[in-house]
Amino acid sequence: xxxxxxxxxxxxxxxxxxxxxxxxxxxxxxxxxxxxxxxxxxxxxxxxxxxxxxxxxxxxxxxxxxxxxxxxxxxxxxxxxxxxxxxxxxxxxxxxxxxxxxxxxxxxxxxxxxxxxxxxxxxxxxxxxxxxxxxxxxxxxxxxxxxxxxxxxxxxxxxxxxxxxxxxxxxxxxxxxxxxxxxxxxxxxxxxxxxxxxxxxxxxxxxxxxxxxxxxxxxxxxxxxxxxxxxxxxxxxxxxxxxxxxxxxxxxxxxxxxxxxxxxxxxxxxxxxxxxxxxxxxxxxxxxxxxxxxxxxxxxxxxxxxxxxxx
Amino acid sequence: xxxxxxxxxxxxxxxxxxxxxxxxxxxxxxxxxxxxxxxxxxxxxxxxxxxxxxxxxxxxxxxxxxxxxxxxxxxxxxxxxxxxxxxxxxxxxxxxxxxxxxxxxxxxxxxxxxxxxxxxxxxxxxxxxxxxxxxxxxxxxxxxxxxxxxxxxxxxxxxxxxxxxxxxxxxxxxxxxxxxxxxxxxxxxxxxxxxxxxxxxxxxxxxxxxxxxxxxxxxxxxxxxxxxxxxxxxxxxxxxxxxxxxxxxxxxxxxxxxxxxxxx
Numbered sequence: 001x002x003x004x005x006x007x008x009x010x011x012x013x014x015x016x017x018x019x020x021x022x023x024x025x026x027x028x029x030x031x032x033x034x035x036x037x038x039x040x041x042x043x044x045x046x047x048x049x050x051x052x053x054x055x056x057x058x059x060x061x062x063x064x065x066x067x068x069x070x071x072x073x074x075x076x077x078x079x080x081x082x083x084x085x086x087x088x089x090x091x092x093x094x095x096x097x098x099x100x101x102x103x104x105x106x107x108x109x110x111x112x113x114x115x116x117x118x119x120x121x122x123x124x125x126x127x128x129x130x131x132x133x134x135x136x137x138x139x140x141x142x143x144x145x146x147x148x149x150x151x152x153x154x155x156x157x158x159x160x161x162x163x164x165x166x167x168x169x170x171x172x173x174x175x176x177x178x179x180x181x182x183x184x185x186x187x188x189x190x191x192x193x194x195x196x197x198x199x200x201x202x203x204x205x206x207x208x209x210x211x212x213x214x215x216x217x218x219x220x221x222x223x224x225x226x227x228x229x230x231x232x233x234x235x236x237x238x239x240x241x242x243x244x245x246x247x248x249x250x251x252x253x254x255x256x257x258x259x260x261x262x263x264x265x266x267x268x269x270x271x272x273x274x275x276x277x278x279x280x281x282x283x284x285x286x287x288x289x290x291x292x293x294x295x296x297x298x299x300x301x302x303x304x305x306x307x308x309x310x311x
Numbered sequence: 312x313x314x315x316x317x318x319x320x321x322x323x324x325x326x327x328x329x330x331x332x333x334x335x336x337x338x339x340x341x342x343x344x345x346x347x348x349x350x351x352x353x354x355x356x357x358x359x360x361x362x363x364x365x366x367x368x369x370x371x372x373x374x375x376x377x378x379x380x381x382x383x384x385x386x387x388x389x390x391x392x393x394x395x396x397x398x399x400x401x402x403x404x405x406x407x408x409x410x411x412x413x414x415x416x417x418x419x420x421x422x423x424x425x426x427x428x429x430x431x432x433x434x435x436x437x438x439x440x441x442x443x444x445x446x447x448x449x450x451x452x453x454x455x456x457x458x459x460x461x462x463x464x465x466x467x468x469x470x471x472x473x474x475x476x477x478x479x480x481x482x483x484x485x486x487x488x489x490x491x492x493x494x495x496x497x498x499x500x501x502x503x504x505x506x507x508x509x510x511x512x513x514x515x516x517x518x519x520x521x522x523x524x525x526x527x528x529x530x531x532x533x534x535x536x537x538x539x540x541x542x543x544x545x546x547x548x549x550x551x552x553x554x555x556x557x558x559x560x561x562x563x564x565x566x567x568x569x570x571x572x573x574x575x
Contacts, residue, residue, distance in 0.1 A: 045575075053420055053574045071570050073425040081421035087414025089323060097418075103315035104422040142418070 002029050002065070004150055004181040005050065009059035012045050018205040019045035022059070025200050025210055027183060032176055034196030034213070035185040042205040043185040044084055047154055050183070051081060063150065077105070080148035084155040084185070086132075086139040094123035094130070094138045101142050109145030116141060118167055132159035140168060144175070151175060151182045157191060169194055190282065193217065221283035222258045224266070225249070229274035236273070241265045252276070257283075312432045313424060320436040324402060328440065331398045332447040338394075339451035342386045343459050349381065378461065383538030387448075387471075392535060395444050395479050396507060400500045402440050403486025406433040407569055409496030416574050430491070430566040437487060437562075441479040445472050463541065470540045477554040478535050482507065484561030491565040491572065507532060529553060 005027035012019035020042040027033040037043050048054040049061050052068045052075070061068040063075050088097055102108040116123060119137040127135065136159045144151065151172065157165040172182055172195055186192050192199055192213075199216050201209045231251035237243050243266060245257040258266060263280075270278070321328070407430075410416040419429060452461070453468045463471075485506060489499040513526050514533040526533075534550045 048417075048575050051421055053417065055571075055573060071426045073423045073428070076421060077423040079421070083414070083417055083421075085414065087417060089415055091323070100315065100319050101418075101422060103319075104313070104419075104424055143421075 003027065003062075004029050004031075004064060005033070005183060006062040007046070007049075007059065008062075010046065010049060010056055010061055011058040012042075012049055012054055013057045018042075019054075020049070020202070020205045023202070023205075023207050024059075025207060027181060027198075029181055030176065030179060031198060032172070032182040032184060032196045034192035034199035035183060035202065036187070036189065036192050036199050037185075037202035038187050041187075041202045043187075043202060044154060045205075046202070047081075047152055047183075047185060050152060051076065051079070078149040080143040080146060080151045082139045082143035082151075082153045082156045084158065086135040088127045088135065088138060090128040091126060093126050094121060094141075097127070097138060097142060098123060098145070101145070105146055109147065111147050112141065112145040115145055115171070118171065119164060133161060133164065136160055137164070140171075144171065147175070147178070147180075149180055151180055152185075153182065154185045155187070156184065165191075189220075218260055220260065221287055222263070223281045223283055224256045224258055225253065225277075225279045225281075226256070226270060226275060227253045227277040229276055232273065237269070240269050312435050313428050316419075316424065316429060316432040317435055317439070320406075320433060321439060324405075324436075324440065327398065327401055328443060331394065332443060335394065335444065335447040336451050338386060338390075339448055340455050342382065343452055343455045343461055345385075346378070346381060346461055347459050349385070377538070377542050379538030379541035379543075381538075382452075382541055383536065387537040388535075391448065391537075392478075392532065395448075395475075396482050396504070398444055399437065399441060399479050399483035400486045400503055402437060403483050403490050403503065404496035404500035405490075406437070406487055407490040407565070408493040408499040409490070411574055412495050420574055426570045427566060430569040434487065434562050434566065437483045438480065441476055441483060444479060445476045448475065464544070467541055467544050470544065470546060471537060474535075474540065474546050474550065474554070475537070477551065477558060478531065480558035481531055481554045481561070484558045484565070487565040488561040488568065491568040529557075531557065 003026045005025070007023050007025050010023040011021050013021075023042075023046060025033075035043055035046065045054065049056050050063065050068065052070050052072055055070055064078060066072075066075055068075065092100075098108075098112060102112070115121075119140060121134065121137040121141060123138075125134075127138070130138065136157070140156060143153070153172075156172075157168050160168065172184075176182060176195075182195070184192065184196060193216075196213055198210070198212055200207055201211075201216075227250075229252070232254060234246050234248060234254070237246045237254070237256055242258045242260040242262060243256050244259045247255045249255055256266075258280075407416070410419070420426070449468060449471045453463055456463055482503075486500060486503040489502040490496065493499045493502070510526050510530045510532040514530055517533075528534075528549065531553070534553055536546070536550075540546050
């Protein structure tokens with residue numbers, strides 16, 4: 001399958017501070033690629049290099065086999081971009097923006113009306129009157145209305161309510177079914193889990209791993225808080241697959257960290273005692289990084305990960 | 312050039328264009344209206360008696376008793392330069408740096424528009440903006456003048472239009488070049504305004520010390536002498552060259568810089 005995005009040793013420094021360094025990745029046609037990393041990791045810098053807004057300090061970026069140029073315009077005809085922080089002309093209406101972008105792209109996008117309807121967006125209101133979520137809807141309409149071959153989405157569901165998030169994921173999946181390639185940048189693990197087939201993980205400007213979603217799901221961390229009907233000894237958790245740390249919060253309440261995707265053994269063990277309260281929460285991305293992708297990038301899990309390019 | 316971007320650029324400047332346009336029309340009409348009462352007579356004698364340094368402050372080294380001197384001292388000298396310089400620097404600072412700071416440049420550059428086309432369109436927008444400012448300044452003088460015994464004539468009118476436009480393009484060009492270099496509209500307009508203020512101060516201080524006139528013949532401010540055009544129907548060739556070269560160089564340079572810079 002032909003590569004839609006190719007970054008070869010992409011490096012971008014802002015003066016002395018690092019944006020991204022020596023980043024190499026390839027996204028084949030039709031794939032939904034997640035680009036995961038905490039805020040400030042270099043995700044937006046990478047995207048801006050892809051779009052020709054920043055000139056790489058070193059390395060090369062190619063889209064659809066063509067090298068990205070600062071002054072290039074033809075490549076961007078095939079790209080739909082949704083920025084992380086939506087910036088639009090405050091005094092103008094959503095309709096004005098839609099007409100403006102349509103004018104720049106040589107005609108009204110085929111999906112415009114459908115997107116307005118599905119996202120329940122009111123195009124008659126001025127941008128300065130819009131909430132963060134509605135601004136995000138406008139950015140999504142502007143980015144997707146021309147049914148681009150490549151969608152570059154930087155935190156696309158930020159500010160949207162859960163219903164609209166679902167709609168956006170449905171739209172993304174429909175576009176992928178139609179042959180589009182998606183580059184989805186996010187710092188929210190669950191967002192990437194929902195739609196991506198493969199993920200690149202970036203930290204401090206460096207790609208620390210590139211792996212399949214399945215492999216990443218195996219690295220899931222959960223925080224379990226359980227309150228039993230009576231006091232329980234820590235040894236109750238001995239030998240359960242995936243449990244890496246157990247702390248006693250009170251005689252009957254225990255906190256445990258569970259690593260990996262399989263909770264079956266844990267649930268079966270818990271079922272053996274009467275339980276008053278139970279909560280299981282996904283750990284934050286930062287905690288996953290701390291556990292699996294340490295600062296030096298040398299975590300054993302990374303090295304052994306399927307398809308890993310741990311650096 | 313992109314008509315879509317040009318239309319959008321001018322549409323976004325509609326408020327400032329309207330305010331500056333209406334103000335200039337009102338100012339021009341007021342100056343024409345006041346001329347029979349102020350120009351010549353006792354007020355003229357009073358102004359003529361002021362020290363030359365004071366007159367220089369208002370951009371006048373033409374006799375106030377003349378029509379050209381009146382317009383230069385009261386309007387088309389310092390005051391007009393202040394108004395149009397503010398207008399073009401506001402436009403120029405937003406053209407690149409302001410939009411980068413606001414993030415709207417990212418929206419534009421994610422569309423299939425080349426940077427050179429975008430920059431050339433912003434330059435074309437400046438030309439339209441400047442022509443509108445020139446028209447709202449000089450057309451009312453030409454239009455209302457005859458009612459108050461002011462006859463400029465076609466030659467002086469077109470000279471004022473042309474040289475005034477070129478002056479604003481030179482100032483705007485400096486502003487656009489600064490805008491293409493910075494990420495903040497405030498920094499860009501401060502740099503451009505700083506250069507122009509330095510030229511004005513240098514020209515003022517040069518009345519006392521020639522050493523201070525370090526801009527010399529390339530001083531955009533002291534070269535603007537609309538009173539002489541009104542009185543003599545001519546402008547020195549070196550002024551045309553100066554404004555033309557500064558405008559051309561700075562506008563070409565801003566396109567060149569914008570094509571090669573990081574936008575983020």
